[in-house]
Amino acid sequence: MTDMGNLYLALMHYPVQNRKGQQVGSAVTNLDLHDLARAGRTFGVRAVYIVTPYGDQVQLVSELIAHWTEGVGSRTNPDRKEALQLLRVVDSWDQVLEDVQGETNHVTPVTVATSAGIREHAVDIKQMQMSLEQGMPHVLVFGTAWGLTREFMDSCDMCLFPIQGAGSYNHLPVRSAVSIYLDRINGCM
């Protein structure tokens, strides 16, 4: 069982690709917030960043988080509160890095991209676990829409090997991919 106390998740809504491979911004999906928070809480990650540059989406996410962590939802469903307390909405990737540095004595985190496609020099789960065990903060990054852009992935320190199923079909929901990667890093136990 790998300790994920130094692991942060980031769900990017910009920059991501549309189905034609063009760089776009995507809209926030409410259920992503709940699913990433609940999976993150289950496996003990430190925090989950929701990244969107759009002011109205930042506002919406802030209100949703407040409903479940301070409002009516926090009283009717304390388990949900415990999970959604992990969420942090920010307007850019730079904000993610700054925020992590702000609570880790200015350590620059190791950034780990994910992709449904096979990339050169992708690392496997064993390497990811070993890297986490060094004690450095890590940010595991997921793209919405048709995934992270090539430029963004190139800017990360490493990229995780894709999840492969029974054949060539590789269109897992981001909610599934997050859950599976966390379970694998934890040791599939």
Next chain:
Amino acid sequence: MTDMGNLYLALMHYPVQNRKGQQVGSAVTNLDLHDLARAGRTFGVRAVYIVTPYGDQVQLVSELIAHWTEGVGSRTNPDRKEALQLLRVVDSWDQVLEDVQGETNHVTPVTVATSAGIREHAVDIKQMQMSLEQGMPHVLVFGTAWGLTREFMDSCDMCLFPIQGAGSYNHLPVRSAVSIYLDRINGCM
């Protein structure tokens, strides 16, 4: 890698429990349909049953499936069509069993419940894989809301050991649980 060609999934909206442990029927969540279909397609399951006794919900699910498999959605997003073709909406658990028997030469499938709680005689993934390798059809059953009722679980042939994270928090979304179990049965590769 375990062949899942004999594995069916069933997502139950009745009978399930509410947070007080009372037996209730739950409403269908649109994203469950997409996520279970996409995860099921990725790992090669045979079909995914959506079980609800409510006529309006059966109608709604039928229309959603038709949109993605025959309507506009099937042309704009063929990958989604490929996944949602796995979905079958039925009004009862008995219908699931009948339908499976109808396409497996009247073989009664092995029924496998899932639960977030530890149950006596729960089987682990290795036992599940070995059972699948015998070639019999299996139905892996998931509950919405607060999970399957005790009576329903008792009626199944076996129950899978729960997914355990880093601590005692055990409130994974059903979408996460399905994804993780399929990845584990496949071998976490």
